[in-house]
Amino acid sequence: MTRKVVILGATSAIAEATARLYAAEGAALVLVGRNAGRLAEIAADLKARGAAAAEIEATDLANPHDAAAQLQALASRLGGLDDVLLFYGVLGDQARAEADMAHAREILDVGFTSAAEWCLAAANILEAQGRGALVVIGSVAGDRGRQSNYVYGAAKAGLGVLVQGIAHRLALRGRGARAVLVKPGFVDTPMTDHLKKGGPLWASPEAVAQVVRKAADNGGPIVYAPFFWRFILLVIRLVPAPIFHKTRL
Template identity: 60%
Template sequence: MTRRVLILGGTSGIAVATARLYAAEGAVIGLVGRDAARLAEVAADLTARGATAVPVFTLDLASEAEPAARLAEMRDAMGGLDDVLLAYGLMVPQAEDERDPATARRTLDVNFTSAALWALAAAALIEAQGRGSLIVIGSVAGDRGRRKNFVYGAAKAGIAALMEGIAHRFGRPGAPPGIRAVLVKPGPTRTAMTAGMDRTGGGWAEPEEVARIIRRAADTNRRWGGPIVYAPGRWRLIMLIIRHLPARIFNRLDI
């Protein structure tokens, strides 16, 4: 049976790497984003890699007022829907968020408010049809507020709480067994979003590594496990340590 996956934010580095895994399986892959030219490039690449079809939906996800209606339209255009991957986001330097309220609002609106509304709409659609996976890309930045990115981190912390709640709802007794909600928390990853950072050192991951974890998460029944997956997995232990550092030690760290 042909898999049908809708990717919200289909031009991000991690999204493209994940889409290529689906393409190799012959999936129908719906791409959603603002940049029509870039979407067309990604669609052509995925078709060449084996995707059965790659419908493109040009849309500003952060400005959409009717996520539920739009999702239904895209599902119908794709002939059904199995997986929804929410992969879009915005990260600006912390100093800009602190200096300019409009910039901070945009960071929060894109990474939390908008993402939350799309996630809620996707969860409702998946639950109504009784099958499917909702996978949202979060960030380890949401695990503890750090002076280098706490506005962005606050939005990601909010999404983590939301996804835990959706997963809790999906896991209740009597819920359809074929539905799942997973938050994938990447550590630092070499994508366009992090292009201005110092990306040397062993803590960085490639988009393809994160993509493999996302693809597995879509198929893993986490009803009896946690709704959060770290990518790569070593970040679960790293962030466990960081979350439990006493403030007197944590405050000395330049992280």
């Protein structure tokens, strides 16, 4: 049976790598994002890689008009819905966000408020049909507030709690639908081009995509990508505040 997948934020590097995995399986996809030209390029590549269909929907995900109706329309285009993957967000600039409330609001609105609407809409559709997966890209930045990125971290922390709650809700209903929060660490993407890269903590989009694809089929409600971030963040969360506040993380 052809897998039917909606990808929200399809132009992100991790989203594109994940879409290629689905394409190799012959899935039918709808790619959603703002840049119609880039979406068309990705869609053409996915068809060449074996996708049964690769349609595009150019829209501003950060400003949904009616997320439930929009998502239902995308599902209708596919003739059904198996997976909803959410990848979009904005890292922003922490120093600027501390002084510019409009920039802080943008980070929070994009990373949490709008994303929450899409997640809730997806959860309702998946619960009603009794199957499918919602997979959301969070971040290890949401595990503990750090002076270097706490506005972005707050958005991801809020989104993480929301997805965990959806996962709990769907599990209690016991009808087969599920939700998963994937928390990557450092990933070599255009969003992190301003950071110094290299070393064992950095992962490729392709490596994270493998985790995302697996998460859509099975696993717990929270998955770290790569797995070792679970243990790194456990240590960071357990450091007492008086000690933690002397670091410059």
